[in-house]
Amino acid sequence: MIVHRTSEALKTAIESARQLGHTVGFVPTMGALHQGHISLMETAKLHSGYTVCSIFINPMQFNDQNDFNKYPVTTESDITMLEKSQADTLFLPLVSEVYPDGTNQLEHYDLGYLETIFEGKYRPGHFQGVSQVMSRLLKIVQPDHLFMGQKDYQQCMVVKKLLELIGMHEKVRLHVCPTVREAGGLAMSSRNLRLSAEGRERAGIISTALEFTKEHLQPGDLSGQMAKGRQMLTDKNIEVDYFEIADADTLLPVSDWNGKQRLVTVVAGFVDGVRLIDNMILNP
Numbered sequence: 001m002i003v004h005r006t007s008e009a010l011k012t013a014i015e016s017a018r019q020l021g022h023t024v025g026f027v028p029t030m031g032a033l034h035q036g037h038i039s040l041m042e043t044a045k046l047h048s049g050y051t052v053c054s055i056f057i058n059p060m061q062f063n064d065q066n067d068f069n070k071y072p073v074t075t076e077s078d079i080t081m082l083e084k085s086q087a088d089t090l091f092l093p094l095v096s097e098v099y100p101d102g103t104n105q106l107e108h109y110d111l112g113y114l115e116t117i118f119e120g121k122y123r124p125g126h127f128q129g130v131s132q133v134m135s136r137l138l139k140i141v142q143p144d145h146l147f148m149g150q151k152d153y154q155q156c157m158v159v160k161k162l163l164e165l166i167g168m169h170e171k172v173r174l175h176v177c178p179t180v181r182e183a184g185g186l187a188m189s190s191r192n193l194r195l196s197a198e199g200r201e202r203a204g205i206i207s208t209a210l211e212f213t214k215e216h217l218q219p220g221d222l223s224g225q226m227a228k229g230r231q232m233l234t235d236k237n238i239e240v241d242y243f244e245i246a247d248a249d250t251l252l253p254v255s256d257w258n259g260k261q262r263l264v265t266v267v268a269g270f271v272d273g274v275r276l277i278d279n280m281i282l283n284p
């Protein structure tokens, strides 16, 4: 695996791979890699001749400076994991490489209501930051395939919208890959590194509550099921931002289910000050 720190070097490497007839698969990350990220790399390998992973902790997508300061950095073990996964290239840029003209005048993207619900509502500016870094990375890498995790359900929808906004939706195929979980059900996340052993165990209730909602899904009023899910989390001292059932295709809230519409439960909450998110499709 070759590590590139500049976009020029990365572009040259990608151009050479293209000349050899390879398609390009891209897995953007913020590092502190775990098996969830590696599963994206493995899927990327299946679909593309040349795979690029990026590690960049994007300052623009943190609405909470403390969260940014505490974001785990494990570059050495990340490189070891990526080498094992047979990634061809790691792009490891500095902030000045991604935002050469600074961060004051970055483009604003019209993401519509996606920016005002769930993560958009609780993390103001987050999806603008995601869009800014993704548009920059996509323009550098110009991938054929883009691999992202269902773990960040709303982010996948934002990136789908972004691809349209920047006119790359016909060129880039977005693959939404399944969430990889710990043995107890907790969705793998770089932020899990900040949990104590006790917090990690308690956080297991998040996926239990999602499963419970899925098992008890009934047509009609869903408010009781959402309240039950929230209660399961608060009983374990998890401070809940939201636990909501929404339309799986639009993410618009659904209060009364007709028994057919595809649904997803989305959840966000704090375990010992660490913000975790998860989701589950209720009727695949």
Ligand code: AMP
Pocket (backbone or CB within 6 Å): 028, 029, 030, 031, 035, 036, 037, 039, 040, 147, 148, 149, 150, 151, 152, 177, 178, 179, 180, 181, 187, 188, 189, 190
């Ligand atoms: P992050 O480093 O958290 O920005 O994540 C980089 C990519 O990995 C995003 O597309 C995430 O959705 C994906 N990802 C994170 N956690 C998981 C997981 N547990 N399973 C599958 N994909 C994941």
